[in-house]
Amino acid sequence: MGVATPVLEIKNASITFGNFRAVKNVSTTVYENEVRFLIGPNGAGKTTLLDAICGKNKLSDGNIIYHNEGEEYDLQKIKENKIVNIGVGRKFQAPSVFTGLTIFENMELAVVRERDVFSSLRSRLKKREIEDIKHQLQFVGLYEMKDEYPTVLSHGQKQWLEIAMLCVSKPKLMLLDEPVAGMGRRETQRTAELLRIIQNNCTIIVVEHDMQFVKEVATLVTVLHDGELLCEGTMDEVSSNQQVIDVYLGRGGE
Numbered sequence: 001m002g003v004a005t006p007v008l009e010i011k012n013a014s015i016t017f018g019n020f021r022a023v024k025n026v027s028t029t030v031y032e033n034e035v036r037f038l039i040g041p042n043g044a045g046k047t048t049l050l051d052a053i054c055g056k057n058k059l060s061d062g063n064i065i066y067h068n069e070g071e072e073y074d075l076q077k078i079k080e081n082k083i084v085n086i087g088v089g090r091k092f093q094a095p096s097v098f099t100g101l102t103i104f105e106n107m108e109l110a111v112v113r114e115r116d117v118f119s120s121l122r123s124r125l126k127k128r129e130i131e132d133i134k135h136q137l138q139f140v141g142l143y144e145m146k147d148e149y150p151t152v153l154s155h156g157q158k159q160w161l162e163i164a165m166l167c168v169s170k171p172k173l174m175l176l177d178e179p180v181a182g183m184g185r186r187e188t189q190r191t192a193e194l195l196r197i198i199q200n201n202c203t204i205i206v207v208e209h210d211m212q213f214v215k216e217v218a219t220l221v222t223v224l225h226d227g228e229l230l231c232e233g234t235m236d237e238v239s240s241n242q243q244v245i246d247v248y249l250g251r252g253g254e
């Protein structure tokens, strides 16, 4: 991997909702081209932590520093829509494609959104942008279906469309919340292949409960439990950690 460059430094991050501490003093550094997994039981604070990275919720303590092209950003000081503009892309736990638009139009919207929130969908895309949309749709295997509506897509294909929509904005850091939930083995395998390719140009943080998938794709794994960082290491290291087995893996993952 050469000299590791940090992309994201989470420093003593805590997140509270009223009196409830959903994330407690978590610190970790994610390096360039990693596929870092956040795992842990339901309610561990994984989604809450992703929300803090993309600016959807605020830290009550600590900070999150993001690096891009020599610049350093304190993400707590940047609004959610601006965080997207500095290269942080996010896919949420629930699917969010527009069923009233074709697959291609969903991709166009992703480009336009990235360019300027106030432009209309019908504003002309550059030739280069159209080419990139085609390229990304080919990448996820949906090009042949580009003029259909997303309702024809399988659950897995919808997830891939969302990943393609993220890719057009060329994020430096991609955040994925449970991308293979509900997928069969083959779709999961295909998603693993996609992430391995995306990883060449992008750092990825993934929340996931599918341990086979984690094993196949993870560089490092961070285990959260009750809002605390329980353990961090390679999949082999965390899966032989007795505490991790007790609170999570020994219970069959999810």
Ligand SMILES: Nc1ncnc2c1ncn2[C@@H]1O[C@H](COP(=O)(O)OP(=O)(O)OP(=O)(O)O)[C@@H](O)[C@H]1O
Pocket: 017, 020, 022, 040, 041, 042, 043, 044, 045, 046, 047, 048, 049
């Ligand atoms: N907006 C909120 N207000 C109050 N409590 C919240 C809020 N968001 C999350 N929580 C609580 O914070 C805790 C962590 O939730 P979070 O969604 O981060 O868990 P998770 O690790 O993503 O779990 P899962 O694997 O089930 O998705 C839970 O107890 C949840 O109920």
Ligand SMILES: [Mg+2]
Pocket: 046, 047, 048, 093, 177, 207
């Ligand atoms: Mg979650």
